[in-house]
Amino acid sequence: MLARTIYFRHLNMVIGVGGYTCSMRTLTSGQTATALRPFLFAVHPDLFGQHPRKRAVNEDSLKKLNEYVTALQAGRPVKPVEVTFHVRASSEEDETDQSLSSSALREIRLSLKSHDLTLVVKDILKSCNLPLDYVNEVQSDLSDSSFSRPIKWHHTYYTYTGKVNPEQAIRKAPGQTLRTWLRVNAERARDGQRATKPVKEEVDRVCSELKEKIGLAEIRWASPWGFRFFRGCLRSFEQIYKEHPERINSMLRGRTLVFSNSTGYCLHGDVFLSSEDVPTDWMKLIASVPAYDTVLSRLPYMEDQLSELLSNIQLIRRRHQRELVTAPHYEVMLNRLINSLRRAQDNVTAKFFAEDLSHLELIIDSEEGPLTLTPMGQFIVPASQPASLVIDFISSNKTEAAYILSALPASLEKESSAVNECLAELELQSLLKDENITALQMVDCCERLLEHYLEFGHGLRDACLKISHYYSVLQDGQILIPWDWKLESDFS
Structure with a gap:
């Protein structure tokens, strides 16, 4: 089991390191990893524990695929390779199966012979009836660019600077109107809703059953992948629950379970399980929950310390965000900023005197990045920022922050009213x-x-x-x- 897990991680590493470009107009290794992730999720050997022979076939075929993709990315010559995979039945092929029985599996055979990485990826996805939208979109982007490797900034760069994310701007063609766009795409959206309705109904049913059995407060899906992947995660979780019911009940009762792209214990006490990890990794995290609870219990005291060092400013923990902030990482960031501010108390006194900043809000959710005042009136302070810069930034923007926060309740109420009216009309x-x-x-x-x-x-x-x-x-x-x-x- 350990060898298979290490091997699979190696495969993800080989095809998942963004930045290397095979040729002028083909997929980067990061794009290849993203495109193939649904396929890897469907054929992972650890999902076939009840079928050792099929598991061995998938393991051997993944090794061959790994070698083939690595050779293409390195520009080395490749020889044609025949590989066989056993995959889980799709929702259309088996809507009712929950246990991955033999009838829920099918065999696919692939001939790897193309020297074009993009064509190889498309053939693999087609073999499992997986969508090609992502690959087609990447190809479209490449055809419009003279560079094979544009700079790709983290999404927070665009949020903080207000600049337009070029990946998003590509999808917004000049002169595009809502009416003309709906004429082309409205029926496609309805088809998607109809196709995923049975999947959503199954997801709702399984979520309700698991919440009742375990006593979970909530089960959430926080991944860009569709509901079929959510259902796959739930089925895998159901299987490990059948194997360890008492342990999971004792560790997760009363908690929120989130399936995401990351595994960890967040600063709110929610348990995050990555859709890309295998169930053994999930169980390791679940078994460690009591240790993480100890970390979580220390956070309020540390937040109070930091608040006092910054004239009683409020520390806010954001509930929903794209990147997972784990409780241990949050503790490290708090400690780093506390130590920095302790050495700068003369500066705090000089800037704020005896002023009370308890009406202002501050968020720490990253190590690095720009100091920012959000549209919600909250200060975003990365832990690596020098205390002197943090103090100067808050001092320079405290009036604007206070004004935004005072006007926020009315803005949110107006937003809620407009949303409800739109839903009805x-x-x-x-x-x-x-x-x-x-x-x-x-x-x-x-x-x-x-x-x-x-x-x-x-x-x-x-x-x-x-x-x-x-x-x-x-x-x-x-x-x-x-x-x-x-x-x-x-x-x-």
């Missing part, structure tokens, strides 16, 4: 927004939707709508539109 199933969409942007978007909703016909009826910075249709039929969507009249 447009007959939407749901209306959400990206975390970097401000309340004012959401209100503006909703008001314009309400003003012009008759022009969209039935395009948005029963839609699961999310307000973002670009147009897109997700696999489950969710529609993403930019908050500043355009009408034909906007271009006249």
